[in-house]
Amino acid sequence: MSTPSFRNWQSVQDEALRRIHAREWAPGELIPNEADLAEEFGCARSTVNRALRSLAESGILDRRRKAGTRVAAQPAARATLTIPVMRHEIEERGETYGYQLAYRATQVPPITTSAAMATGSRVPLLHVRALHLASGTPYALEDRWINTEVVPAALEEDFEAISANEWLLHHAPYTHGEIAFSAVSASDDMAEALLCPEGAALFTIDRVTWDGAASVTKVRLLFAPGYQMRTGL
Amino acid sequence: MSTPSFRNWQSVQDEALRRIHAREWAPGELIPNEADLAEEFGCARSTVNRALRSLAESGILDRRRKAGTRVAAQPAARATLTIPVMRHEIEERGETYGYQLAYRATQVPPITTSAAMATGSRVPLLHVRALHLASGTPYALEDRWINTEVVPAALEEDFEAISANEWLLHHAPYTHGEIAFSAVSASDDMAEALLCPEGAALFTIDRVTWDGAASVTKVRLLFAPGYQMRTGL
DNA sequence: AAGTGGTCTAGACCACCGT
DNA sequence: CGGTGGTCTAGACCACTTG
Numbered sequence A, B: 001m002s003t004p005s006f007r008n009w010q011s012v013q014d015e016a017l018r019r020i021h022a023r024e025w026a027p028g029e030l031i032p033n034e035a036d037l038a039e040e041f042g043c044a045r046s047t048v049n050r051a052l053r054s055l056a057e058s059g060i061l062d063r064r065r066k067a068g069t070r071v072a073a074q075p076a077a078r079a080t081l082t083i084p085v086m087r088h089e090i091e092e093r094g095e096t097y098g099y100q101l102a103y104r105a106t107q108v109p110p111i112t113t114s115a116a117m118a119t120g121s122r123v124p125l126l127h128v129r130a131l132h133l134a135s136g137t138p139y140a141l142e143d144r145w146i147n148t149e150v151v152p153a154a155l156e157e158d159f160e161a162i163s164a165n166e167w168l169l170h171h172a173p174y175t176h177g178e179i180a181f182s183a184v185s186a187s188d189d190m191a192e193a194l195l196c197p198e199g200a201a202l203f204t205i206d207r208v209t210w211d212g213a214a215s216v217t218k219v220r221l222l223f224a225p226g227y228q229m230r231t232g233l
Numbered sequence C: 001a002a003g004t005g006g007t008c009t010a011g012a013c014c015a016c017c018g019t
Numbered sequence D: 001c002g003g004t005g006g007t008c009t010a011g012a013c014c015a016c017t018t019g
Helices: A009-021 A034-041 A045-057 A087-094 A111-117 A150-155 A164-171 A188-194 B007-020 B034-041 B045-056 B086-091 B111-117 B151-157 B164-171 B189-196
Strands: A061-064 A068-071 A075-081 A096-107 A125-134 A135-148 A178-187 A201-211 A214-223 A228-232 B061-064 B068-071 B077-083 B098-106 B125-134 B136-148 B178-183 B201-211 B215-225 B229-233
Touching: A009 A034, A009 A045, A009 A061, A034 A045, A045 A061, A075 A228, A075 B178, A087 A096, A087 A125, A087 A135, A087 A164, A111 A125, A111 A214, A125 A164, A135 A164, A135 A188, A150 A164, A150 A188, A164 A214, A178 B077, A201 B201, B007 B034, B007 B045, B034 B045, B045 B061, B077 B229, B086 B098, B086 B125, B086 B136, B086 B164, B111 B125, B111 B215, B136 B164, B136 B189, B151 B164, B164 B215
Parallel strands: none
Antiparallel strands: A061 A068, A075 B077, A096 A125, A125 A135, A135 A214, A178 A201, A178 B201, A178 B229, A201 A214, A201 B178, A228 B178, B061 B068, B098 B125, B125 B136, B136 B215, B178 B201, B201 B215
Protein backbone atom coordinates (compact mmCIF):
# COMPACT_ATOMS: atom_id res chain seq x y z
CA MET A 1 0.00 0.00 0.00
CA SER A 2 1.40 3.32 -1.04
CA THR A 3 1.10 5.57 1.94
CA PRO A 4 0.43 9.07 0.75
CA SER A 5 2.90 11.49 2.21
CA PHE A 6 1.88 13.96 4.83
CA ARG A 7 4.35 16.74 4.61
CA ASN A 8 2.64 19.42 6.65
CA TRP A 9 0.70 19.55 9.85
CA GLN A 10 -2.55 20.49 8.18
CA SER A 11 -2.59 17.40 6.04
CA VAL A 12 -1.82 15.34 9.11
CA GLN A 13 -4.72 17.02 10.85
CA ASP A 14 -7.00 16.36 7.89
CA GLU A 15 -6.06 12.69 7.95
CA ALA A 16 -6.70 12.51 11.68
CA LEU A 17 -10.10 14.13 11.19
CA ARG A 18 -10.87 11.71 8.40
CA ARG A 19 -10.11 8.74 10.62
CA ILE A 20 -12.21 10.12 13.43
CA HIS A 21 -15.04 10.86 11.09
CA ALA A 22 -14.82 7.41 9.53
CA ARG A 23 -14.79 5.86 13.01
CA GLU A 24 -11.40 4.29 12.33
CA TRP A 25 -10.61 6.11 15.53
CA ALA A 26 -13.79 5.77 17.54
CA PRO A 27 -14.94 8.13 20.28
CA GLY A 28 -13.21 7.42 23.56
CA GLU A 29 -10.63 5.25 21.87
CA LEU A 30 -6.89 5.55 22.27
CA ILE A 31 -5.07 6.51 19.10
CA PRO A 32 -1.43 5.69 18.30
CA ASN A 33 1.20 7.79 19.97
CA GLU A 34 3.00 10.64 18.28
CA ALA A 35 6.15 8.73 17.48
CA ASP A 36 4.28 5.94 15.73
CA LEU A 37 2.15 8.34 13.75
CA ALA A 38 5.19 10.31 12.72
CA GLU A 39 6.76 7.16 11.38
CA GLU A 40 3.58 6.15 9.58
CA PHE A 41 3.13 9.58 8.06
CA GLY A 42 6.77 9.98 7.22
CA CYS A 43 7.18 13.25 9.03
CA ALA A 44 8.76 14.56 12.21
CA ARG A 45 7.10 14.00 15.52
CA SER A 46 6.76 17.74 16.08
CA THR A 47 4.61 17.94 12.97
CA VAL A 48 2.27 15.33 14.36
CA ASN A 49 2.32 17.14 17.67
CA ARG A 50 1.28 20.39 16.02
CA ALA A 51 -1.64 18.71 14.29
CA LEU A 52 -2.91 16.83 17.32
CA ARG A 53 -2.36 19.68 19.73
CA SER A 54 -4.51 21.86 17.53
CA LEU A 55 -7.27 19.25 17.53
CA ALA A 56 -7.03 19.00 21.30
CA GLU A 57 -7.47 22.76 21.56
CA SER A 58 -10.67 22.43 19.55
CA GLY A 59 -11.92 19.80 21.96
CA ILE A 60 -11.86 16.97 19.42
CA LEU A 61 -9.06 15.09 21.10
CA ASP A 62 -8.24 14.57 24.71
CA ARG A 63 -4.54 14.34 25.40
CA ARG A 64 -2.76 13.40 28.58
CA ARG A 65 0.81 12.55 29.28
CA LYS A 66 1.39 8.90 29.74
CA ALA A 67 -2.29 8.18 29.25
CA GLY A 68 -2.02 8.99 25.56
CA THR A 69 -4.43 10.62 23.14
CA ARG A 70 -8.09 9.73 22.91
CA VAL A 71 -10.87 10.82 20.64
CA ALA A 72 -13.15 12.94 22.82
CA ALA A 73 -16.15 10.90 23.89
CA GLN A 74 -18.35 13.94 24.25
CA PRO A 75 -17.11 16.39 21.72
CA ALA A 76 -18.62 19.42 23.41
CA ALA A 77 -18.86 21.97 20.68
CA ARG A 78 -16.65 24.98 21.12
CA ALA A 79 -17.39 28.21 19.37
CA THR A 80 -15.15 31.21 19.36
CA LEU A 81 -17.15 34.38 19.52
CA THR A 82 -15.78 37.71 18.53
CA ILE A 83 -17.32 40.38 20.68
CA PRO A 84 -17.20 43.38 18.42
CA VAL A 85 -16.78 47.05 19.05
CA MET A 86 -20.26 48.34 18.34
CA ARG A 87 -19.20 50.92 15.78
CA HIS A 88 -17.21 48.38 13.76
CA GLU A 89 -19.95 45.82 13.83
CA ILE A 90 -22.41 48.32 12.41
CA GLU A 91 -20.09 49.79 9.82
CA GLU A 92 -19.11 46.36 8.58
CA ARG A 93 -22.72 45.74 7.71
CA GLY A 94 -22.62 48.81 5.53
CA GLU A 95 -24.74 50.89 7.86
CA THR A 96 -24.07 54.29 9.35
CA TYR A 97 -23.06 54.29 12.95
CA GLY A 98 -24.75 56.70 15.31
CA TYR A 99 -24.25 57.39 18.98
CA GLN A 100 -26.18 59.30 21.63
CA LEU A 101 -25.08 59.87 25.18
CA ALA A 102 -28.06 59.58 27.50
CA TYR A 103 -26.59 59.96 30.93
CA ARG A 104 -23.28 60.55 32.63
CA ALA A 105 -22.69 61.00 36.34
CA THR A 106 -20.52 59.88 39.19
CA GLN A 107 -22.55 57.99 41.73
CA VAL A 108 -22.54 55.16 44.20
CA PRO A 109 -23.64 52.04 42.35
CA PRO A 110 -26.19 49.50 43.50
CA ILE A 111 -24.80 46.78 45.73
CA THR A 112 -25.01 44.17 42.98
CA THR A 113 -22.73 46.30 40.85
CA SER A 114 -20.17 47.08 43.53
CA ALA A 115 -20.16 43.42 44.45
CA ALA A 116 -19.62 42.28 40.87
CA MET A 117 -16.79 44.79 40.52
CA ALA A 118 -15.37 44.08 43.97
CA THR A 119 -15.26 47.78 44.79
CA GLY A 120 -16.25 49.14 48.19
CA SER A 121 -20.01 49.36 48.61
CA ARG A 122 -19.83 53.15 49.14
CA VAL A 123 -17.24 53.94 46.46
CA PRO A 124 -18.69 56.15 43.72
CA LEU A 125 -18.16 55.07 40.12
CA LEU A 126 -18.67 56.80 36.81
CA HIS A 127 -22.03 55.78 35.39
CA VAL A 128 -22.63 56.18 31.65
CA ARG A 129 -25.67 55.27 29.61
CA ALA A 130 -25.79 55.62 25.87
CA LEU A 131 -27.57 54.46 22.75
CA HIS A 132 -25.90 53.02 19.69
CA LEU A 133 -27.70 53.39 16.36
CA ALA A 134 -27.41 51.74 12.97
CA SER A 135 -28.54 53.99 10.14
CA GLY A 136 -30.59 55.99 12.59
CA THR A 137 -32.34 52.98 14.13
CA PRO A 138 -31.72 52.06 17.76
CA TYR A 139 -29.29 49.19 17.85
CA ALA A 140 -28.18 48.69 21.43
CA LEU A 141 -28.35 50.28 24.82
CA GLU A 142 -25.14 50.52 26.82
CA ASP A 143 -25.25 50.83 30.58
CA ARG A 144 -21.80 51.09 32.05
CA TRP A 145 -19.94 51.63 35.31
CA ILE A 146 -16.31 52.70 35.22
CA ASN A 147 -13.89 52.34 38.09
CA THR A 148 -12.29 55.79 38.14
CA GLU A 149 -9.67 54.71 40.61
CA VAL A 150 -8.29 52.49 37.89
CA VAL A 151 -9.09 54.77 34.94
CA PRO A 152 -8.99 58.33 36.33
CA ALA A 153 -8.72 59.73 32.80
CA ALA A 154 -12.35 58.78 32.26
CA LEU A 155 -13.35 61.70 34.49
CA GLU A 156 -11.86 64.10 31.93
CA GLU A 157 -13.82 62.58 29.07
CA ASP A 158 -17.40 63.71 28.51
CA PHE A 159 -18.34 60.77 26.20
CA GLU A 160 -20.36 63.09 24.00
CA ALA A 161 -18.49 62.28 20.81
CA ILE A 162 -17.07 58.84 21.51
CA SER A 163 -18.74 55.95 23.25
CA ALA A 164 -17.31 54.57 26.45
CA ASN A 165 -17.28 51.27 24.59
CA GLU A 166 -14.69 52.62 22.19
CA TRP A 167 -12.87 55.05 24.48
CA LEU A 168 -12.02 52.37 27.00
CA LEU A 169 -10.46 50.21 24.33
CA HIS A 170 -7.81 52.82 23.82
CA HIS A 171 -7.37 54.02 27.36
CA ALA A 172 -8.03 51.11 29.67
CA PRO A 173 -5.95 48.00 29.27
CA TYR A 174 -7.33 44.92 30.89
CA THR A 175 -5.90 41.56 31.70
CA HIS A 176 -9.00 39.42 31.75
CA GLY A 177 -12.75 39.49 32.04
CA GLU A 178 -15.98 37.62 32.42
CA ILE A 179 -18.86 37.69 30.03
CA ALA A 180 -22.38 36.38 30.18
CA PHE A 181 -25.12 36.18 27.57
CA SER A 182 -28.78 36.14 28.40
CA ALA A 183 -32.23 37.29 27.40
CA VAL A 184 -34.00 40.14 29.17
CA SER A 185 -37.52 41.50 28.94
CA ALA A 186 -37.58 45.16 27.97
CA SER A 187 -38.63 47.46 30.79
CA ASP A 188 -40.52 50.61 29.91
CA ASP A 189 -37.27 52.64 29.95
CA MET A 190 -35.55 50.23 27.62
CA ALA A 191 -38.53 49.97 25.33
CA GLU A 192 -38.67 53.73 25.01
CA ALA A 193 -34.98 54.05 24.21
CA LEU A 194 -34.91 51.16 21.76
CA LEU A 195 -38.28 52.04 20.19
CA CYS A 196 -39.60 48.56 20.80
CA PRO A 197 -42.61 47.17 22.64
CA GLU A 198 -42.41 46.90 26.39
CA GLY A 199 -41.63 43.31 27.34
CA ALA A 200 -39.82 42.54 24.10
CA ALA A 201 -37.05 39.95 24.37
CA LEU A 202 -33.64 41.61 24.29
CA PHE A 203 -30.39 39.80 23.71
CA THR A 204 -28.06 40.90 26.47
CA ILE A 205 -24.35 40.86 27.13
CA ASP A 206 -22.97 41.50 30.59
CA ARG A 207 -19.29 41.97 30.90
CA VAL A 208 -16.84 42.81 33.67
CA THR A 209 -13.21 43.46 32.81
CA TRP A 210 -10.27 43.43 35.18
CA ASP A 211 -6.80 44.83 35.32
CA GLY A 212 -5.17 42.37 37.64
CA ALA A 213 -7.13 42.38 40.87
CA ALA A 214 -8.98 45.64 40.19
CA SER A 215 -12.10 45.85 38.09
CA VAL A 216 -11.97 48.31 35.24
CA THR A 217 -15.54 48.44 34.06
CA LYS A 218 -18.84 46.62 34.08
CA VAL A 219 -21.19 46.95 31.17
CA ARG A 220 -24.58 45.69 30.13
CA LEU A 221 -25.44 45.81 26.47
CA LEU A 222 -29.11 45.43 25.56
CA PHE A 223 -29.66 44.81 21.89
CA ALA A 224 -32.75 45.76 19.99
CA PRO A 225 -35.14 42.90 19.17
CA GLY A 226 -34.00 40.72 16.29
CA TYR A 227 -30.33 40.90 17.09
CA GLN A 228 -28.37 37.69 16.59
CA MET A 229 -24.83 36.83 17.47
CA ARG A 230 -23.45 34.31 15.04
CA THR A 231 -20.38 32.20 14.59
CA GLY A 232 -19.10 28.99 13.07
CA LEU A 233 -18.33 25.75 14.86
CA MET B 1 21.40 45.25 32.65
CA SER B 2 20.71 41.70 33.60
CA THR B 3 18.19 40.40 31.13
CA PRO B 4 16.08 37.80 32.83
CA SER B 5 16.07 34.64 30.83
CA PHE B 6 12.99 33.47 28.99
CA ARG B 7 13.36 29.78 28.63
CA ASN B 8 9.86 28.78 27.63
CA TRP B 9 7.20 30.13 25.36
CA GLN B 10 4.83 31.01 28.16
CA SER B 11 7.29 33.31 29.82
CA VAL B 12 7.99 34.90 26.47
CA GLN B 13 4.25 35.37 26.05
CA ASP B 14 3.95 36.86 29.51
CA GLU B 15 6.70 39.34 28.74
CA ALA B 16 5.03 40.28 25.47
CA LEU B 17 1.74 40.81 27.28
CA ARG B 18 3.50 42.92 29.89
CA ARG B 19 4.96 45.18 27.22
CA ILE B 20 1.64 45.54 25.48
CA HIS B 21 -0.10 46.26 28.73
CA ALA B 22 2.56 48.79 29.74
CA ARG B 23 2.25 50.44 26.33
CA GLU B 24 5.90 49.74 25.59
CA TRP B 25 4.37 48.16 22.53
CA ALA B 26 1.49 50.48 21.72
CA PRO B 27 -1.65 49.50 19.82
CA GLY B 28 -1.09 49.47 16.10
CA GLU B 29 2.65 49.58 16.56
CA LEU B 30 5.14 47.27 14.91
CA ILE B 31 7.06 45.09 17.33
CA PRO B 32 10.53 43.62 16.72
CA ASN B 33 10.72 40.60 14.48
CA GLU B 34 11.05 37.05 15.76
CA ALA B 35 14.77 36.76 15.17
CA ASP B 36 15.55 39.90 17.15
CA LEU B 37 13.27 38.91 19.99
CA ALA B 38 14.79 35.45 20.10
CA GLU B 39 18.22 37.01 20.47
CA GLU B 40 17.03 39.43 23.13
CA PHE B 41 15.29 36.72 25.09
CA GLY B 42 18.08 34.23 24.66
CA CYS B 43 15.91 31.52 23.18
CA ALA B 44 15.23 29.90 19.83
CA ARG B 45 13.15 31.67 17.24
CA SER B 46 10.60 28.89 17.27
CA THR B 47 9.96 29.57 20.94
CA VAL B 48 9.21 33.19 20.17
CA ASN B 49 7.08 32.05 17.27
CA ARG B 50 5.04 29.81 19.52
CA ALA B 51 4.40 32.64 21.97
CA LEU B 52 3.46 35.23 19.37
CA ARG B 53 1.42 32.87 17.27
CA SER B 54 -0.65 32.05 20.29
CA LEU B 55 -1.24 35.75 20.96
CA ALA B 56 -2.23 36.24 17.35
CA GLU B 57 -4.79 33.46 17.69
CA SER B 58 -6.28 35.32 20.63
CA GLY B 59 -6.56 38.43 18.52
CA ILE B 60 -4.05 40.43 20.55
CA LEU B 61 -1.46 40.57 17.80
CA ASP B 62 -1.80 40.95 14.08
CA ARG B 63 0.84 39.12 12.11
CA ARG B 64 1.59 39.23 8.42
CA ARG B 65 4.52 38.00 6.43
CA LYS B 66 6.87 40.71 5.43
CA ALA B 67 4.67 43.32 7.10
CA GLY B 68 5.69 42.06 10.52
CA THR B 69 3.81 41.85 13.79
CA ARG B 70 1.64 44.63 15.18
CA VAL B 71 -0.27 45.05 18.38
CA ALA B 72 -3.91 44.85 17.37
CA ALA B 73 -5.36 48.33 17.18
CA GLN B 74 -8.85 47.15 18.00
CA PRO B 75 -8.40 44.17 20.23
CA ALA B 76 -11.84 42.74 19.55
CA ALA B 77 -12.48 40.50 22.49
CA ARG B 78 -12.70 36.83 21.70
CA ALA B 79 -14.45 34.43 23.95
CA THR B 80 -14.48 30.70 23.52
CA LEU B 81 -17.84 29.27 24.42
CA THR B 82 -18.35 25.64 25.24
CA ILE B 83 -21.76 24.57 24.07
CA PRO B 84 -22.55 21.75 26.41
CA VAL B 85 -24.60 18.64 26.06
CA MET B 86 -27.67 19.49 28.05
CA ARG B 87 -27.47 16.50 30.35
CA HIS B 88 -23.87 17.22 31.28
CA GLU B 89 -24.50 20.87 31.88
CA ILE B 90 -27.28 20.06 34.31
CA GLU B 91 -25.49 17.24 36.08
CA GLU B 92 -22.38 19.35 36.54
CA ARG B 93 -24.44 21.80 38.51
CA GLY B 94 -25.38 19.01 40.85
CA GLU B 95 -28.95 18.77 39.63
CA THR B 96 -30.88 15.79 38.37
CA TYR B 97 -31.35 15.62 34.66
CA GLY B 98 -34.77 14.88 33.27
CA TYR B 99 -36.04 14.46 29.75
CA GLN B 100 -39.47 14.29 28.14
CA LEU B 101 -40.19 13.63 24.52
CA ALA B 102 -43.05 15.81 23.33
CA TYR B 103 -43.32 15.04 19.65
CA ARG B 104 -41.76 12.87 17.00
CA ALA B 105 -42.82 12.62 13.38
CA THR B 106 -41.53 12.65 9.87
CA GLN B 107 -42.84 15.63 7.98
CA VAL B 108 -42.04 18.23 5.39
CA PRO B 109 -40.46 21.19 7.17
CA PRO B 110 -41.31 24.82 6.69
CA ILE B 111 -39.48 26.54 3.87
CA THR B 112 -37.24 28.45 6.24
CA THR B 113 -36.00 25.16 7.66
CA SER B 114 -35.44 23.40 4.36
CA ALA B 115 -33.66 26.49 3.13
CA ALA B 116 -31.41 26.68 6.16
CA MET B 117 -30.60 23.00 5.78
CA ALA B 118 -30.29 23.18 2.03
CA THR B 119 -32.59 20.20 1.58
CA GLY B 120 -35.23 20.05 -1.12
CA SER B 121 -38.33 22.02 -0.20
CA ARG B 122 -40.50 18.91 -0.36
CA VAL B 123 -38.13 16.48 1.33
CA PRO B 124 -39.56 15.18 4.62
CA LEU B 125 -37.34 15.33 7.69
CA LEU B 126 -37.59 13.83 11.13
CA HIS B 127 -39.04 16.38 13.51
CA VAL B 128 -38.45 15.98 17.24
CA ARG B 129 -39.51 18.19 20.09
CA ALA B 130 -38.52 17.55 23.67
CA LEU B 131 -38.15 19.14 27.07
CA HIS B 132 -35.03 19.03 29.20
CA LEU B 133 -35.47 19.36 32.94
CA ALA B 134 -33.19 20.16 35.84
CA SER B 135 -34.34 18.63 39.11
CA GLY B 136 -37.84 18.45 37.72
CA THR B 137 -37.97 22.07 36.59
CA PRO B 138 -38.21 22.88 32.88
CA TYR B 139 -34.78 23.86 31.67
CA ALA B 140 -34.89 24.05 27.91
CA LEU B 141 -37.07 23.23 24.95
CA GLU B 142 -35.48 21.45 22.02
CA ASP B 143 -37.01 21.69 18.58
CA ARG B 144 -35.05 19.68 16.06
CA TRP B 145 -35.10 18.58 12.43
CA ILE B 146 -32.96 15.64 11.38
CA ASN B 147 -31.90 14.89 7.84
CA THR B 148 -32.68 11.19 7.61
CA GLU B 149 -30.93 10.88 4.28
CA VAL B 150 -27.70 11.58 6.13
CA VAL B 151 -28.62 9.83 9.39
CA PRO B 152 -31.03 7.03 8.45
CA ALA B 153 -30.43 5.33 11.79
CA ALA B 154 -32.43 8.11 13.42
CA LEU B 155 -35.59 6.52 12.00
CA GLU B 156 -34.95 3.44 14.14
CA GLU B 157 -34.62 5.46 17.31
CA ASP B 158 -37.73 6.52 19.20
CA PHE B 159 -35.97 9.17 21.34
CA GLU B 160 -38.06 8.18 24.33
CA ALA B 161 -35.12 7.39 26.58
CA ILE B 162 -32.36 9.48 25.09
CA SER B 163 -32.55 13.00 23.74
CA ALA B 164 -31.77 13.67 20.11
CA ASN B 165 -29.25 16.13 21.48
CA GLU B 166 -27.27 13.29 22.97
CA TRP B 167 -28.06 10.55 20.50
CA LEU B 168 -26.76 12.53 17.57
CA LEU B 169 -23.44 13.09 19.31
CA HIS B 170 -22.78 9.39 19.14
CA HIS B 171 -24.34 8.60 15.80
CA ALA B 172 -23.96 11.59 13.56
CA PRO B 173 -20.51 12.91 12.89
CA TYR B 174 -20.34 16.40 11.53
CA THR B 175 -17.62 18.43 9.93
CA HIS B 176 -18.74 21.94 10.71
CA GLY B 177 -21.68 24.01 11.76
CA GLU B 178 -23.17 27.41 12.32
CA ILE B 179 -24.56 28.72 15.55
CA ALA B 180 -26.52 31.80 16.45
CA PHE B 181 -27.57 33.22 19.80
CA SER B 182 -30.58 35.42 20.25
CA ALA B 183 -33.49 36.32 22.48
CA VAL B 184 -37.03 35.19 21.74
CA SER B 185 -40.37 36.04 23.31
CA ALA B 186 -42.16 32.99 24.62
CA SER B 187 -45.20 32.01 22.58
CA ASP B 188 -48.11 30.43 24.38
CA ASP B 189 -46.84 26.94 23.45
CA MET B 190 -43.39 27.65 24.78
CA ALA B 191 -44.72 29.30 27.90
CA GLU B 192 -46.83 26.28 28.66
CA ALA B 193 -43.97 23.83 28.19
CA LEU B 194 -41.46 25.89 30.14
CA LEU B 195 -43.93 26.89 32.85
CA CYS B 196 -43.18 30.55 32.35
CA PRO B 197 -45.31 33.58 31.50
CA GLU B 198 -46.23 34.12 27.89
CA GLY B 199 -43.94 36.71 26.37
CA ALA B 200 -41.04 35.95 28.71
CA ALA B 201 -37.60 36.53 27.24
CA LEU B 202 -35.95 33.23 26.33
CA PHE B 203 -32.28 32.82 25.58
CA THR B 204 -32.09 30.92 22.32
CA ILE B 205 -29.51 28.91 20.46
CA ASP B 206 -30.01 28.02 16.81
CA ARG B 207 -27.62 25.57 15.32
CA VAL B 208 -27.19 23.82 11.98
CA THR B 209 -24.54 21.14 11.60
CA TRP B 210 -23.14 19.79 8.38
CA ASP B 211 -21.39 16.70 7.20
CA GLY B 212 -19.54 18.04 4.22
CA ALA B 213 -22.12 19.51 1.88
CA ALA B 214 -25.13 17.84 3.49
CA SER B 215 -26.85 19.20 6.55
CA VAL B 216 -27.21 16.77 9.43
CA THR B 217 -29.55 18.55 11.76
CA LYS B 218 -31.01 21.88 12.68
CA VAL B 219 -31.95 22.62 16.23
CA ARG B 220 -33.44 25.45 18.22
CA LEU B 221 -32.90 25.42 21.97
CA LEU B 222 -35.14 27.70 24.02
CA PHE B 223 -33.93 28.10 27.58
CA ALA B 224 -36.16 28.85 30.50
CA PRO B 225 -36.06 32.45 31.75
CA GLY B 226 -33.00 33.30 33.82
CA TYR B 227 -30.60 31.15 31.86
CA GLN B 228 -27.16 32.61 31.32
CA MET B 229 -24.31 31.41 29.20
CA ARG B 230 -21.02 32.44 30.73
CA THR B 231 -17.37 32.36 29.87
CA GLY B 232 -14.08 34.10 30.50
CA LEU B 233 -12.25 36.50 28.24
C1' DA C 1 9.59 2.85 36.64
C1' DA C 2 8.38 3.78 32.28
C1' DG C 3 5.69 5.65 28.59
C1' DT C 4 3.55 9.62 26.91
C1' DG C 5 2.93 14.25 25.46
C1' DG C 6 5.17 19.08 26.04
C1' DT C 7 8.68 21.75 24.82
C1' DC C 8 13.20 23.58 23.32
C1' DT C 9 16.99 23.95 19.95
C1' DA C 10 19.59 25.10 15.78
C1' DG C 11 19.20 25.08 11.35
C1' DA C 12 16.84 25.15 7.04
C1' DC C 13 13.63 26.19 3.27
C1' DC C 14 9.61 28.37 1.75
C1' DA C 15 5.32 31.44 0.87
C1' DC C 16 3.93 35.64 0.97
C1' DC C 17 3.84 40.35 0.04
C1' DG C 18 5.39 45.28 0.73
C1' DT C 19 8.44 48.25 -1.67
C1' DC D 1 13.75 42.11 -4.70
C1' DG D 2 14.31 41.12 0.10
C1' DG D 3 12.42 40.71 4.74
C1' DT D 4 9.03 38.55 7.41
C1' DG D 5 6.44 34.96 9.48
C1' DG D 6 5.17 29.83 8.69
C1' DT D 7 6.72 25.54 8.90
C1' DC D 8 9.59 21.26 8.95
C1' DT D 9 13.36 18.44 10.84
C1' DA D 10 16.11 15.56 13.96
C1' DG D 11 17.36 15.24 18.21
C1' DA D 12 17.10 16.04 23.02
C1' DC D 13 15.42 16.70 27.71
C1' DC D 14 11.70 17.11 30.77
C1' DA D 15 7.03 16.86 33.28
C1' DC D 16 3.45 14.45 34.22
C1' DT D 17 0.81 10.47 35.25
C1' DT D 18 -0.39 5.93 35.27
C1' DG D 19 0.38 1.14 36.54
